Amino acid sequence: MTGSDMPPLTALRAFEATARLSSFKAAAAELFVTPTAISHQIRQLEEYLGVRVLDRTPRSVSLTSKGKELYEATVSGFADIRRSVARLREIDNRKALTLSATTAFLSHWLVPRLAEIRHVLPELDLRLHASETIVKLQPGEIDVAIRYGKGPFAGVEATSLRIDTFAPVCSPRLNIVDLEDIRRVALIHVDGRTAPRPLPDWPRWCAGAGISGVNTTAGLHFSNGLHAMQAAIAGQGVAIVSLVLAADTLASGLLVQPFHHVLPGDIYHFVCAPAVSSRSDVEALRQWMRIELDAPRS
Numbered sequence: 001m002t003g004s005d006m007p008p009l010t011a012l013r014a015f016e017a018t019a020r021l022s023s024f025k026a027a028a029a030e031l032f033v034t035p036t037a038i039s040h041q042i043r044q045l046e047e048y049l050g051v052r053v054l055d056r057t058p059r060s061v062s063l064t065s066k067g068k069e070l071y072e073a074t075v076s077g078f079a080d081i082r083r084s085v086a087r088l089r090e091i092d093n094r095k096a097l098t099l100s101a102t103t104a105f106l107s108h109w110l111v112p113r114l115a116e117i118r119h120v121l122p123e124l125d126l127r128l129h130a131s132e133t134i135v136k137l138q139p140g141e142i143d144v145a146i147r148y149g150k151g152p153f154a155g156v157e158a159t160s161l162r163i164d165t166f167a168p169v170c171s172p173r174l175n176i177v178d179l180e181d182i183r184r185v186a187l188i189h190v191d192g193r194t195a196p197r198p199l200p201d202w203p204r205w206c207a208g209a210g211i212s213g214v215n216t217t218a219g220l221h222f223s224n225g226l227h228a229m230q231a232a233i234a235g236q237g238v239a240i241v242s243l244v245l246a247a248d249t250l251a252s253g254l255l256v257q258p259f260h261h262v263l264p265g266d267i268y269h270f271v272c273a274p275a276v277s278s279r280s281d282v283e284a285l286r287q288w289m290r291i292e293l294d295a296p297r298s
């Protein structure tokens with residue numbers, strides 16, 4: 001197709017607007033030209049095509065049969081152009097999306113899934129922010145966050161993702177098979193844990209599991225769960241950890257969960273500033289996390 005195979009774009013725009021609005025005057029106002037200019041463009045289009053596309057009377061404008069055929073084509077064509085332009089603008093103006101979460105959640109759960117996020121959401125420009133405290137959500141700074149607790153959370157829109165549970169885990173090298181084996185291994189403690197309440201610690205777990213006579217204060221003590229899980233992977237003892245955060249190490253066989261008894265945890269929530277809630281990238285990430293947190297790891 002060459003340039004001569006197409007009528008002038010300005011003439012097609014004038015025709016489409018006139019046909020849609022049934023008025024030279026209204027079309028002229030929409031396109032910021034004079035009614036005389038619109039009339040001239042329509043006449044130029046008809047000369048190019050060799051057919052009449054509009055019937056004109058002093059009070060109205062209507063489509064001829066040929067004009068109806070051309071109008072359907074222009075409506076469809078201009079609609080396709082508008083959609084393409086909107087899509088290109090959205091891609092060009094795409095903003096980075098910054099997500100804040102604890103170091104443990106990022107390290108154990110989210111970072112191992114970044115390749116999956118890039119595959120499923122290739123247009124998502126995700127930035128990660130680690131914080132052990134609740135950060136204020138500000139569009140353009142920290143847009144969304146993963147918060148842990150019962151809720152509600154003031155000033156944000158929150159979506160519940162997953163109820164957490166805690167249980168003892170250890171290296172399979174320890175060969176723990178029954179409750180009595182707890183007596184012969186070191187217990188690993190997380191002294192810096194502040195949530196959930198009541199704390200998922202060894203006294204509560206032993207009481208719930210029906211095991212007594214265990215010194216539930218002895219063993220290895222760490223200030224955070226990251227180090228406690230690493231010690232468990234290294235075979236240094238048994239640690240009570242979040243089964244959400246331990247999902248990958250359990251699936252890979254680095255850790256095992258030798259006992260069925262679990263302690264309740266709090267809820268993981270996806271939260272965002274109300275100003276960004278309707279953004280397509282925010283909604284896409286929220287839905288992906290909803291599905292992925294419910295999916296068993298293999």
